[in-house]
Amino acid sequence: xxxxxxxxxxxxxxxxxxxxxxxxxxxxxxxxxxxxxxxxxxxxxxxxxxxxxxxxxxxxxxxxxxxxxxxxxxxxxxxxxxxxxxxxxxxxxxxxxxxxxxxxxxxxxxxxxxxxxxxxxxxxxxxxxxxxxxxxxxxxxxxxxxxxxxxxxxxxxxxxxxxxxxxxxxxxxxxxxxxxxxxxxxxxxxxxxxxxxxxxxxxxxxxxxxxxxxxxxxxxxxxxxxxxxxxxxxxxxxxxxxxxxxxxxxxxxxxxxxxxxxxxxxxxxxxxxxxxxxxxxxxxxxxxxxxxxxxxxxxxxxxxxxxxxxxxxxxxxxxxxxxxxxxxxxxxxxxxxxxxxxxxxxxxxxxxxxxxxxxxxxxxxxxxxxxxxxxxxxxxxxxxxxxxxxxxxxxxxxxxxxxxxxxxxxxxxxxxxxxxxxxxxxxxxxxxxxxxxxxxxxxxxxxxxxxxxxxxxxxxxxxxxxxxxxxxxxxxxxxxxxxxxxxxxxxxxxxxxxxxxxxxxxxxxxxxxxxxx
Numbered sequence: 001x002x003x004x005x006x007x008x009x010x011x012x013x014x015x016x017x018x019x020x021x022x023x024x025x026x027x028x029x030x031x032x033x034x035x036x037x038x039x040x041x042x043x044x045x046x047x048x049x050x051x052x053x054x055x056x057x058x059x060x061x062x063x064x065x066x067x068x069x070x071x072x073x074x075x076x077x078x079x080x081x082x083x084x085x086x087x088x089x090x091x092x093x094x095x096x097x098x099x100x101x102x103x104x105x106x107x108x109x110x111x112x113x114x115x116x117x118x119x120x121x122x123x124x125x126x127x128x129x130x131x132x133x134x135x136x137x138x139x140x141x142x143x144x145x146x147x148x149x150x151x152x153x154x155x156x157x158x159x160x161x162x163x164x165x166x167x168x169x170x171x172x173x174x175x176x177x178x179x180x181x182x183x184x185x186x187x188x189x190x191x192x193x194x195x196x197x198x199x200x201x202x203x204x205x206x207x208x209x210x211x212x213x214x215x216x217x218x219x220x221x222x223x224x225x226x227x228x229x230x231x232x233x234x235x236x237x238x239x240x241x242x243x244x245x246x247x248x249x250x251x252x253x254x255x256x257x258x259x260x261x262x263x264x265x266x267x268x269x270x271x272x273x274x275x276x277x278x279x280x281x282x283x284x285x286x287x288x289x290x291x292x293x294x295x296x297x298x299x300x301x302x303x304x305x306x307x308x309x310x311x312x313x314x315x316x317x318x319x320x321x322x323x324x325x326x327x328x329x330x331x332x333x334x335x336x337x338x339x340x341x342x343x344x345x346x347x348x349x350x351x352x353x354x355x356x357x358x359x360x361x362x363x364x365x366x367x368x369x370x371x372x373x374x375x376x377x378x379x380x381x382x383x384x385x386x387x388x389x390x391x392x393x394x395x396x397x398x399x400x401x402x403x404x405x406x407x408x409x410x411x412x413x414x415x416x417x418x419x420x421x422x423x424x425x426x427x428x429x430x431x432x433x434x435x436x437x438x439x440x441x442x443x444x445x446x447x448x449x450x451x452x453x454x455x456x457x458x459x460x461x462x463x464x465x466x467x468x469x470x471x472x473x474x475x476x477x478x479x480x481x482x483x484x485x486x487x488x489x490x491x492x493x494x495x496x497x498x499x500x501x502x503x504x505x506x507x508x509x510x511x512x513x514x515x516x517x
Contacts, residue, residue: 012126016134022055025140038141042105045069049097052137056092059284063269064260065093071256072098076107076184077222080256081242083230086305087293088260088281090228091189096128098226102185103162104142110163110183112176112217116193118168122154124189125166132158169196170209176217184223186214197233207240231308234480262290262306271307274374295466299473303481311477316444321451322472324460327359327366334360335398335499336368336391339433339492341484342380342403353380354488356471357387360496365450367458372470372485381416385428402495405432433491441479444486447493456493 026034041048046066050057061069064084072078084090095113102108113128115121131138132145139145145158157163163178169191176183188210196202215225229238239245243252251257262285263277264270272278279285294302303309337358343351352372359366369390371383384401391399421427437443450456462468471485478486 008123012130015127015130019055019130019134020136023052023135023137025136034141042101045073045097045101048101048104052100052135053097053131056089056096059281061093062088062281062283064258064280065089068258069093069098069101071258072224072226073101075256076224078224078226078256079254080225080258081227081238083238083242083257083259083308084228085260085262085280085307086230088262091124091127094187094226094228095124095189096131099128099185099187100131100138102224103158104138108162108185109181110165110176110178111185111187112165112167112173112183112214114167114169114173114186114188114191114214116169116191116196118154118166118171120190121166121168125154125164128164129156169206173214173217182219183217184219184221186217186223186225188214188225188227188229190229191227192229192232192236192238194232197236200235203235203237203240206237210237210241230305231310232304233310236310259308261308263287273307275376275379277374299470300477300481303477309481311473311481315480316448316478317451317475319476321448321454321456322475323454323457324463325366325457327368327457327459327461328361330395330397332361333396333398334362335400335496336360336396337492337496337499338384338387338391338399338401339488339495340380340384340401340403340430341488341491342377343484352470352474352482352484353377354471354484355380355384355387356485356488356492357391358489358492358496360499363455365456365493365496367456367468367471367489369459369462370465370467370471370485370488372467372474372488377416378420381420384417384430385420385424388428400495400499401428401430402433402491403430404437404491405434433495435494440483440487443490443494444478444483447486447490450493 029037041051046061049061068080068082071080082090082094099108099111111128113121113125115124143159147157147159155163155165157178161178161181163176163181163183165173165176165183167173191206191210196206218225227238227241231238233239235245242255242257244250260269260280261271262280263273264280265272265276266278266282269280277287279287279290290306294306297305300311303311337360339356339358341354343353352374355371356367357369359368369387371380371387373379388399388401417428417430447456458468458472471489474482474485475489
């Protein structure tokens with residue numbers, strides 16, 4: 001074996017050892033008691049998994065696990081796509097739990113497991129194979145499963161003639177059967193990858209392969225088809241299977257479609273990334289768990305992996321335009337602009353409230369601080385007041401605070417500003433941006449020339465700040481993602497340009513600029 005194969009084999013042995021140690025079977029259990037227990041477990045998916053797979057069941061199932069498993073069990077010709085977030089047990093529940101539950105209930109003739117390549121499909125199938133080899137509870141109740149001489153890591157069959165096959169995307173599955181038994185369960189697990197999603201023709205070819213070659217493996221009685229994954233691209237294979245590739249399109253009528261978000265409204269189960277959102281799998285994750293993972297992954301990756309949103313990077317703003325540098329001493333600041341895009345009321349739960357602070361030095365715009373979060377109005381107002389305190393503590397002289405005029409005139413946010421000012425004993429002087437704003441996308445895109453010339457510089461001391469990272473990811477994702485941060489930045493730059501520069505710019509010339517960068 002190659003070193004890679006040796007490592008994988010060792011991992012497989014360790015997995016079997018873990019399974020065996022965690023599934024010790026009852027000793028000298030009376031036959032009648034065993035039969036009664038088996039019958040009860042076969043009729044209850046959750047209890048079945050808790051008994052046979054305690055080494056996986058570190059947390060109770062979420063509502064979506066139970067709901068979607070029930071839908072699969074109740075329909076022998078099930079055709080569905082389960083869009084669950086990353087780290088929500090897609091592969092374990094479908095590839096292992098549902099497969100072996102169907103087998104225990106004599107509803108499995110054979111299973112084909114497909115992934116984006118053959119090696120990955122084989123690794124996924126190994127999880128199920130290890131259970132059949134080493135799970136003492138399953139073997140104790142359903143008998144020995146291994147058939148020596150017909151037991152490889154790509155295809156194998158159990159002693160009762162149930163076949164298991166692993167295929168990579170595009171491999172020919174035609175003629176797949178074990179004796180007279182054709183597979184009646186097909187699982188497509190994470191078939192998408194970034195490379196294929198860049199090529200629409202290859203995506204369509206893969207969709208055709210699923211609908212023709214793969215589904216052709218069922219006999220005329222049909223079977224259960226389950227695709228699991230998260231939407232890594234707007235026009236991915238999974239999206240085409242669901243049917244809602246373009247905005248406004250509805251899923252295909254004949255398909256069972258389950259779309260779960262890592263953070264949701266617990267009543268409607270709709271996406272909710274605001275402070276009110278709760279984990280969909282609250283039995284396993286706290287809000288702090290989800291927030292920390294999002295912070296570590298970054299905005300763009302988290303939107304893809306946890307909320308099924310693909311953000312194309314660099315369509316308008318390029319990553320190479322993101323410049324970090326040292327902010328000049330406060331004595332060289334000409335003025336400071338804070339600009340707030342507060343989002344529309346508190347009804348649009350998924351919008352960000354964005355506060356961006358710009359220090360103007362000559363022709364350069366230094367992004368000094370920012371606060372970009374899905375939060376309450378009260379938290380936003382406190383952040384604005386705290387910003388003013390922080391700026392004055394470092395000796396900032398001329399500070400201008402702005403907010404879009406329509407938000408102030410409609411008294412949407414001003415009561416909170418007044419209440420906070422009364423509590424602190426001073427009122428924050430927030431002015432209205434009264435300009436008649438042109439189209440938002442055009443305004444934001446108009447900043448590209450300023451970025452490309454290197455005139456926008458991010459404070460290098462804030463490289464690891466989550467709000468700075470959110471602003472950058474929203475810029476790079478524009479116009480397909482959230483644009484609240486870029487909108488506030490555009491407002492700040494515009495208002496800065498309206499101020500009269502009364503001093504000679506401190507930073508002039510390529511040499512001086514390079515020193516600052």
